Amino acid sequence: xxxxKVLVSGGTKGIGGAIVTKLLDEGYSVIATTRDKTxxxxxxxxxxxxxxxxxxxxDSVSEFQEKVESFKPSILINNAGVTKDNLFLRMSENDWxxxxxxxxxxxxxxxxxxxxxxxxxxxxxxxNIGSVSGLMGNPGQTNYASxxxxxxxFTRSLAKEIGSRNITVNLVSPGxxxxxxxxxLTIEKLESQIPxxxxxxxxxxxxxxxxxxxxxxxxxTGQTLVVDGGLFMQ
Numbered sequence: 001x002x003x004x005k006v007l008v009s010g011g012t013k014g015i016g017g018a019i020v021t022k023l024l025d026e027g028y029s030v031i032a033t034t035r036d037k038t039x040x041x042x043x044x045x046x047x048x049x050x051x052x053x054x055x056x057x058x059d060s061v062s063e064f065q066e067k068v069e070s071f072k073p074s075i076l077i078n079n080a081g082v083t084k085d086n087l088f089l090r091m092s093e094n095d096w097x098x099x100x101x102x103x104x105x106x107x108x109x110x111x112x113x114x115x116x117x118x119x120x121x122x123x124x125x126x127x128n129i130g131s132v133s134g135l136m137g138n139p140g141q142t143n144y145a146s147x148x149x150x151x152x153x154f155t156r157s158l159a160k161e162i163g164s165r166n167i168t169v170n171l172v173s174p175g176x177x178x179x180x181x182x183x184x185l186t187i188e189k190l191e192s193q194i195p196x197x198x199x200x201x202x203x204x205x206x207x208x209x210x211x212x213x214x215x216x217x218x219x220x221t222g223q224t225l226v227v228d229g230g231l232f233m234q
Contacts, residue, residue, distance in 0.1 A: 003047075006213065007073040009033045009110060010080030012040040012050060014179035015129065018202030019077060022210045024048060031071055033064070033080065055080055055106025056098055065113050072117045075125040075213045078107040081147075085140045096143045103147035107154065115162070124167035125213050128155050129205075130224065132175045132232045148173070152224055159222030168221035170212050174205050175228020195230030 006023050010016040011032025020032045024045050033053035034040040042050050051067055054060040081103045084095035107128055118124030133141050134148025152171055159169040176182055176190050177200040191198055205227050211217055212225075226232055 003027060003029050004075060004213075005071060005073040006030045006075040006077065007033070007068070007071070007110070007114065008077045008079055009053065009055065009106070011077075012042060015174060015177060015202045015205050016077075016079040017041075017043070018206040019079060019209050020048065022203070022206040023213065026210060028075070028213075031068060031073065053080075055109060056101035058109075061106075061109045061113075073114055074118060074121060074123055075127070076110060076114050076118075077127045077129070077209060077213075078110055078151075079129040080106055081129065081131075081144075083141070083144050085144065087140055088142045091143060099143040100147050103144070104150050104154075107151060111158070115167075118167050119162065119165045122166045124162075124165075125217075126158070126167065126169040127209055127212050128169070128171045129209075130171045130173035132173050132226060132228050135173060135224070135226070135234075136232050155224070156222045163221055166218075168212070168218065170217075170220060170222070171224045172205060172208055172212070173224055173226045173228070175200060175226070175231045177202055177205060177227075193231060194228070198229065200227060200229060 006028045008016055008020050011020045012034040020030055023030055024047055029047045031049045031051060033051050035054050037050055037052055051064060053064045082099055084099050128151050130151045131148040133145040137145050155169050155171040187199060208225060208227055
């Protein structure tokens with residue numbers, strides 16, 4: 001049986017790290033990206049390769065594309081993301097632009113690189129990682145929430161374009177997950193707002209992503225799946 005190949009952007013810590021670990025455990029071959037390998041806590045595994053990639057830089061993306069040209073993943077997980085939180089009137093244009101460049105334009109750039117081979121092979125999975133901030137808004141995160149909300153439109157539109165090629169596109173939107181990104185938040189106050197009464201773990205998100213990557217999720221596309229303990233209910 002052929003081992004499926006996966007690319008996970010931002011795959012060395014937090015949610016991305018948990019996704020990589022889960023997929024390796026399930027037998028996939030994985031390339032994970034990080035902005036700087038020298039500063040990353042890299043998992044040792046024979047089926048894992050880690051490469052540098054700054055999605056906000058076109059030069060970095062081009063260099064990365066040359067390095068992994070022969071890998072040709074059939075599963076792409078657009079996980080890399082940054083925050084530059086501030087109230088809107090205090091937010092600099094640089095902080096706005098960096099978040100949009102990484103979270104939204106970075107998703108465009110990676111998908112553009114690998115989609116043609118998925119179409120050629122008539123099979124693929126594209127899983128974008130959003131946030132409940134993009135669904136419900138969050139003070140101090142107009143840049144981040146905008147980038148994640150845009151991913152919902154991107155996901156639905158692309159799903160309609162390429163569904164006939166047996167490629168699914170879905171968005172996973174986590175709530176408050178125990179990662180470095182949420183380390184400065186007051187946990188007790190947050191947990192009081194969550195019906196399940198706790199913060200999520202990266203493994204909660206990774207389990208859903210692994211399912212969406214599988215053959216069993218072949219009839220799910222264009223969907224936003226929320227992993228937030230009931231915080232946001234539509």
